[in-house]
Amino acid sequence: MAKKEVDDRFKKFGTVSFTAISKTNDFITFLEQGKVMGTRCKDCGATFFPPRSDCSKCLQSNMEWFEVSGPGKLVSFSELTYGPVGFENDLPYIIALVDYGDYKVFGRISKDIPYEELKVGMGLKAVSNTLPNDQLNYVFTTP
Amino acid sequence: MGRVGIIGVGQSKFVRGYPGSIRELAFEGFKEAIEDAKIGIKDINASIIASAPEYDKQRSPAGVIAEYLGLIPQPTFYIESVCSSSSSALKVAYSMVKAGLHNVVAIVGFQKMSEISSSESQERMGRGADIQWESPFGTMMPAYYAMYAQAHMAKYGTTLEDLARIRVKAATYGQINEKAVYRKEVTMEMFTDPESNISAPVARPLRVGDCCANADGSSCIIVASEEKAKAMCEKPVWILGIGAASEAVNMAGRDLLTGLSVGIEAGKQAYKMAGLGPKDIDVAEVHDCFTIAEMMAYENLGFAKPGEGKDLIASKETYKEGSIPVNIDGGLLSKGHPIGATGGSQLRTIVLQLRGDAGEMQVKDPGIGLVHNIGGVGLYGNVTILGR
Numbered sequence: 219m220a221k222k223e224v225d226d227r228f229k230k231f232g233t234v235s236f237t238a239i240s241k242t243n244d245f246i247t248f249l250e251q252g253k254v255m256g257t258r259c260k261d262c263g264a265t266f267f268p269p270r271s272d273c274s275k276c277l278q279s280n281m282e283w284f285e286v287s288g289p290g291k292l293v294s295f296s297e298l299t300y301g302p303v304g305f306e307n308d309l310p311y312i313i314a315l316v317d318y319g320d321y322k323v324f325g326r327i328s329k330d331i332p333y334e335e336l337k338v339g340m341g342l343k344a345v346s347n348t349l350p351n352d353q354l355n356y357v358f359t360t361p
Numbered sequence: 362m363g364r365v366g367i368i369g370v371g372q373s374k375f376v377r378g379y380p381g382s383i384r385e386l387a388f389e390g391f392k393e394a395i396e397d398a399k400i401g402i403k404d405i406n407a408s409i410i411a412s413a414p415e416y417d418k419q420r421s422p423a424g425v426i427a428e429y430l431g432l433i434p435q436p437t438f439y440i441e442s443v444c445s446s447s448s449s450a451l452k453v454a455y456s457m458v459k460a461g462l463h464n465v466v467a468i469v470g471f472q473k474m475s476e477i478s479s480s481e482s483q484e485r486m487g488r489g490a491d492i493q494w495e496s497p498f499g500t501m502m503p504a505y506y507a508m509y510a511q512a513h514m515a516k517y518g519t520t521l522e523d524l525a526r527i528r529v530k531a532a533t534y535g536q537i538n539e540k541a542v543y544r545k546e547v548t549m550e551m552f553t554d555p556e557s558n559i560s561a562p563v564a565r566p567l568r569v570g571d572c573c574a575n576a577d578g579s580s581c582i583i584v585a586s587e588e589k590a591k592a593m594c595e596k597p598v599w600i601l602g603i604g605a606a607s608e609a610v611n612m613a614g615r616d617l618l619t620g621l622s623v624g625i626e627a628g629k630q631a632y633k634m635a636g637l638g639p640k641d642i643d644v645a646e647v648h649d650c651f652t653i654a655e656m657m658a659y660e661n662l663g664f665a666k667p668g669e670g671k672d673l674i675a676s677k678e679t680y681k682e683g684s685i686p687v688n689i690d691g692g693l694l695s696k697g698h699p700i701g702a703t704g705g706s707q708l709r710t711i712v713l714q715l716r717g718d719a720g721e722m723q724v725k726d727p728g729i730g731l732v733h734n735i736g737g738v739g740l741y742g743n744v745t746i747l748g749r
Binding site: 231232235240267295298299302311313315321322323324326333337 | 500503516561563612
């Protein structure tokens with residue numbers, strides 16, 4: 219009997235992924251296609267990032283994907299000098315929160331922007347990114 | 362129903378690398394509370410054990426600890442909300458006493474952070490937030506609070522010097538608290554001295570000196586119904602207000618980055634229940650896991666307007682002699698932060714202050730005290746108001 223195929227695409231997310239299986243696994247396929255996607259509830263219109271498969275506003279599970287596009291505004295950021303186990307080779311790196319109006323996105327700043335050039339309020343866009351260990355994430359860069 | 366009173370408090374010394382097991386550590390805080398309350402073990406009808414389980418090798422520690430403390434066959438419960446576990450346990454104990462289910466309840470908070478190796482600890486720290494969407498980016502607790510610091514600086518012009526002042530205050534009182542883990546002085550100069558470890562960056566803009574001291578420790582709070590408290594205790598301290606709130610774990614789900622919404626919300630609930638306001642508070646313990654956390658607590662609890670926390674510390678109003686003394690036991694920054702024990706330790710400090718038993722740390726004749734205890738990066742928040 220053939221082994222049941224497990225959809226564990228989410229293990230590809232980030233330098234170290236702590237999740238393998240999620241109903242939002244398509245997020246990884248979109249990243250592979252160069253797109254950063256959130257979800258929108260088809261019933262009540264609520265938008266979500268990070269994407270969710272279930273709506274916390276109306277409790278329906280009827281979602282569609284939308285692309286995170288256009289520049290958002292940098293809300294805050296920090297540069298890590300120490301990292302958790304598995305992230306040593308990435309150091310130093312900068313984490314950040316960017317506001318797109320209807321939703322916010324948490325992620326990393328692209329390596330090509332030094333800490334000193336970052337300013338709260340500046341415009342940044344999210345782009346998909348392949349890490350040196352072939353894992354996938356997204357980073358914020360100048361529009 | 363009558364009031365709920367605190368009739369006994371205890372705390373182990375907060376140390377690095379406690380030379381004993383978790384049950385032995387829990388015993389230290391518990392024994393001191395029983396002696397403080399001058400009651401027997403059999404007077405306790407139920408226990409609540411609080412810790413952050415990711416640091417424990419023992420699965421389901423409540424039963425093991427209750428047995429070691431002689432608290433069987435009474436029921437025991439386990440409560441977890443990371444760094445605010447033991448103040449969450451207080452709310453549960455309060456509810457049990459109010460409901461008439463139990464009339465004397467012991468809350469035992471503990472954490473042996475050194476139970477696991479430092480690499481295991483580093484691995485767990487990476488899983489401190491949203492493991493699906495944030496941890497894969499390599500997040501750490503100091504970096505999240507550093508983001509709050511960065512946003513606070515951008516909006517209000519708060520400086521690294523303002524933050525350093527909070528640590529200098531904490532260290533002032535850590536030196537006179539014999540139960541504190543960090544008993545050394547910290548000066549403003551150390552924050553700008555590249556030779557000093559205090560100035561080393563951890564997660565920019567935060568430096569080593571902005572971060573709390575890890576420690577092993579335990580705490581115990583014994584609460585009782587009004588009837589029992591009056592019969593058993595000469596100086597009960599009453600729970601006047603108790604508030605609790607939660608927030609989105611993912612930073613993307615948060616609207617406020619210059620304060621902790623859970624501190625604001627839990628504070629509002631506690632003030633309303635007590636029928637009191639910020640001006641009525643004579644002494645406070647706030648959750649200063651990082652210097653910026655204490656700065657935000659000043660503002661979120663109404664001790665200062667948003668953005669004016671820096672003026673409060675610059676004018677030394679939160680020192681022992683000031684108008685609103687805060688963390689006169691060294692706080693998490695210097696006393697130490699053994700996660701599951703922290704809330705109970707804060708409550709103990711305020712109970713001692715209100716009873717006039719705080720020794721060298723005693724604030725002049727306080728009548729009303731406040732405890733602000735946060736779990737995770739503002740994921741959970743509890744505010745408790747106590748009075749004589």
